[in-house]
Amino acid sequence: MPDEFELTPLWQKAFTPLADDQHADHRSRLRLSYFSLRKTVQHLADSIAIDLPMFTDHGLAHADALWGMASTIGGDVSLNPAEAFVLGGAFLLHDLGMALAAYPGGEADLERDPKFADLVAIEEQRLSSTDRSASSERVRTGAQQHAIAELLRRRHAAKAEELITQAFSLSNGDSVYLIEDHQLRLFFGRQIGQIAHSHWWPVADLKDKFAPPQGSCPAFPSDWVVDRLKLACLLRTADAAHIDHRRAPSLLHAFRKPSGLSRSHWYFQERLLRPVAQGDRLLYTSTGPFVADEAEAWWLAFETIQLINDELRQVDALLADMGRERLALRSVVGAGSPDRLSEVIPVDGWNPLDARLKVGNTVQVIANIGGRDLYGNRPDIALRELIANASDAVKARAAFEGASPRPVSITLELEGEDGSWWLEVADQGVGMTPEVMIDALTDFGHSHWRSDAMVEDFPGLAATGFEPVGKFGIGFFAVFLAADEIYVHSRGYNDAPRDTHVLVFQNGLAGRPLLRRANDLNEQLRDSGTKVRIRLRDDPRSVKGIFRRASKRLSHTQLLHSIVSRMCALSEVDILVQGPDDPRPRMVIEANDWIGLPTGELFRRLYQQGGENIVEREALERCEKLFIDRETRICGADGRVNGRAAIVTQMEMWTAGAFGTDKMGQLYVGGLQSSPFQNTLGAFRAQPLKADRLSAFPLGPVAAVADWANSQATRIKDLEGFSADRLWTLADYICGLGGKAEELPCVRVMEGGLNQTQLASWLKDRPMVHLISRSGFRHYPDATPWGFYTRDGESVALPDHGLLVDFFPYWFIPEDICPRPKDSRFEGVVADLDDDDPQAWWYQWASFGPVSLAVRTVAEVWGVDVVELVKGMRGHHATDEEDGRLEIPTVQGGTTKATAYTLVRDDYGRSE
Structure with missing residues (x-):
């Protein structure tokens, strides 16, 4: 009795023997070779469920089902036997990279991937923050398991392309291939692998890689040409659309016991019936209504159907634009509306109203949450956040290159021009590609440092222990506290000077930013990095300006040096400053120099602002003596100095004549000023307590803080x-x-x-x-x-x-x-x-x-x-x-x- 896939139209048209078939031998050779390939990969396909039990079926049953899905979606599209063999091979191979057995060295192969250590580090951080009671061993084990599963998912498509030509060793030392027929492997192997890989590519990539025609295999009829673009479109749409109960059998669910999001995927898929064509649309129905307790699974079904709809529409647009034969199905019933989908996949006892949190006035929300509502009326925070972003970029480059951050630095420049004040913060860090500039600087809440793009572009960076100051993707938006006109020049780490791009905000958040290539040599950056140049809304030497001081005792240059010295007192990178009166940039902070500074000099960096009157100077002198008498160091478990400080009482500070939070101990996150720490003098490296980094606590462990207090x-x-x-x-x-x-x-x-x-x-x-x-x-x-x-x-x-x-x-x-x-x-x-x-x-x-x-x-x-x-x-x-x-x-x-x-x-x- 034939398998179900042998009864599908695509299979039947390609492999069913014809009367007086002059190509019967060729047709039979391809059909038998397909069956041989299917049998060979069965054990590999079955092992996916063992390695990734939380996933729905990616084994042989899924590959077989794609024949029916492709037949439904393709409609009258037909395949010659060579195309059917290649497409069938791609069906079989496209998910095999999810099997650990596909990697000769098993887990060891994946652990050698530079991204493995990054994924472990990122997951360890996530697990530790969500469950503080978890033991380090439990966190480490969970993170490693997650990293293996994530790498299998990320690499499976690319691995599928390799598998068809990869030799596998038998116990006796002999080598075998998935396609035993050498000639078929030679002529069709690479095509099968590429098409299997392509289901993971963006749709736009199919045109460039598969549009050029190829000739037919000399061993077969000349008209048996393989249309790779057509096959790639059939594979990706069929794979996306296969979400019915065949991928999530109820009995298999009982054995695997998936949890969390995986459980919701299983649940909705086991409830869906085989989809059918309704005109030019794909129709999904269910075994029964979803009750209120099943609402999460229903919404996941809706979101998945939206993705399938997008896939069908993009493929249809590609084929139409190229003047190619279009597939029969081009969208999904109900994908555009939860209410419409509930007519075919019903609900019971609740209404499918999309009540997800939304942002109505996006510009206003960003202006509020990313500005005064988050940071208060603090235009100086704009300067701090620009320095923080630059510092992160410099430290990331140093960590990636395995060097100290000293060779690269941050330069700040303040200049008056035509009645306006311009502030420029430049770094020689990792820089940004145009795509990253858009993601990092226009997507509020998107943190680039822990994104997939960062793991791909800088493998091994997260594993170095690199810890960015910015974690929430909101810091850049603080710049709008101080400016409306902003120019961001950036050159990616591996890019040439001519690849420098400029992101321009001409009217703050109210206007649409413009991304363009650098116009000339003056705009191009000679090294990777980023330069942010902003026109300040107010004179920096005013209560509304970034210095927050209207005193004329000090010049703009003196105030710039003073505020940067205090704000960046514990900086982990070199910082150079050039004010209007400076002929050239001057080194204000050397990376981590605070650790070795004489006690009095450290005190003056932290508290001396310049322009103090005689009473204020005397108060500072008394406080400096207190600090010199009592200062001791706080050290972490690794021996790193986390602070230099002294405990003082409020009465002592009052007696000294020192008042206000600026005369308290100061907490620094990532080397930059965060908040005061009462009853102390000095400086502490700290961990932030909130996203604005305006409140913090000395860096742990807590035992180290306690030891310092005892000292x-x-x-x-x-x-x-x-x-x-x-x-x-x-x-x-x-x-x-x-x-x-x-x-x-x-x-x-x-x-x-x-x-x-x-x-x-x-x-x-x-x-x-x-x-x-x-x-x-x-x-x-x-x-x-x-x-x-x-x-x-x-x-x-x-x-x-x-x-x-x-x-x-x-x-x-x-x-x-x-x-x-x-x-x-x-x-x-x-x-x-x-x-x-x-x-x-x-x-x-x-x-x-x-x-x-x-x-x-x-x-x-x-x-x-x-x-x-x-x-x-x-x-x-x-x-x-x-x-x-x-x-x-x-x-x-x-x-x-x-x-x-x-x-x-x-x-x-x-x-x-």
Whole structure:
């Protein structure tokens, strides 16, 4: 009994024996050779399901089904036997590159592909960000499996072209080929391979590669000419259109258990019936309606049908434009409207209204989200983002070439011309081709650095560890905060100077950008890279300008050098600056030079703006001394310096006369300024917390930040002039960064602050302890007597057994980076407890920081388990009905009240 594909019109017209057929032997030779090829590739085709179980069928059943699909789509199109043999071979081969067995070295062959390491690195980053709890081994394994599957998908079409002429080795050492007939392999092998490969090409490529006619094989009749263009069109349309239940059998679904998007593909395809022709359109129907729970699968079917419709229309346009015989089917019923498709693939219990998120006024959304709504009224961000893009390009080139980024640099130039101010930022980085310029600079939200094009153009780059500053595809649009007229010159990495292109924005976001080739030698770039030249909307030396300063104490050139020095203080590439008064570009920052700068020089780079008056200079001098006395380095696990900084208190900054966020520690993402970091002086390499990179946190691991905080505790505790109150404040801050601060005070008593060792001694003979919250008192650290007062100004006199503690310690690390520490032993009980209950308080707030150190010290001295100690605490709180807070005497003889917890030693069966 013949197979189903043998009954299709295309097969029948080509291979059915004719009466008095003078070419019967030739026809039979091709038919038998096809059957032999089909049998030979069966095991290879069957292995695809093993290597890629999440995919729908790409095996022999799919190849056989393409005969019927091509017959339906082609209509009256006929094939001579040679064409049928070539098309059938392409049917069989086009997906075989998805089989791991197609690669002689198996996975090792794919792992040698330069793109493999890139795909692993990109997927590792994605998996780590979506599941922070995943182990590194699990992430690595998942990323490698993804990379293998992705490479099989990417390379399968090109591999199909190689397979037909590839020799396979048998166990005895003999070599075999997929087509055993040497003459057929010689004359038709390359055509089969090219057509199999072509289903992955853009439709436009078919004209150039397949339009020129070729002669017939000398072994066969002269009119058996192979029309490669016709066959390529039949293969790609049939392959695209084959989405019915034959590709996703229900029983096979039960065995493979696909998940996620793959599951939706399986589900909708197993529900679709074999498509039929309706006039010049292809009609899909289903076994029944899709209910609400199946809506995602229905929408995926709709999107897939739209792609099939596009494929049919593009092929039809190509054939019509070339004056060639057109295929019978040219579109798909319902592809243009969800409502129309629901008439043939029905839904039940819901309406197929396309409720996907849309952008109505695209220009306005980009102007808002990519401008002031994202960055605020910050025209200086335009300068930062231009430098960030240039820095990424330079670092990408250095990483790709395997060199330090020092040989290439960024140059900034500011010049006045005919009453306007022009800013130019140029780099010698990887540059952009015209296609990349369009994708990267006009597609809002498109991040080129992690795109398929980047993996293809620069294989191995992602695997080097290259980490771009720009990740969201929105940074360039910040330029419109400062300018409307913009010229982007770029030359791709492998292009010649004459290939330099210019993207012009003449009217900001309101106009349509123009892409053109560089007009002359003056516009052409001599090296790969990008140059962005913008006409500033406002004088840079104004409150609306990129300097955000209207002071005339400094010239434009001085201000340019000053802002670039601070903004790029931790730059990882060389930065040269040329202001209006500079005869030539001057080196302002050398790549990573901040690591070796003398402490005072680093401080001045970070904080000295120029033009300060005498009071401001004196304040800077006092802060500089603080920084020099305390600065220590933060190092990552790899030993790389991630920061140079010192912890200071707000009171110290106020005493020094330094106010404002510009006198705080500064966080730098990718070497460029991000946000201030309170209670510090200095600079930190940082990871961004938001897309605008205007908030960040020091680069991890968190343990390194904690180690630095501990080093600050050691550095500060022996410095002169530190009162117990200031040390106590520092302890709270250090613990909020994950440090221990065991040598600093964790509590206050009347006599002063006590660290852990001193507290243990103080507790030795105490029958009870009152933990008293400091939040109800006013604090004057340098006052005499010691600085805690009631709201009426009376000095607090702590009871003999009283310990003043901070009930609610700070946690400065963002929760998504490292959650606030909690005692998991209380996790199961606190949900049913009031917030005032000591167990809830301990779990939510107090199981870290100085207060935790105090409670654990009490437990240790009394020989009590912490859990037992916390459960036995007696609370003193104000409720709706009464004020049950602990009464505290004052020095003046009065009393005040404070929230407190009392611990009585006898309650735990431990007498003195």
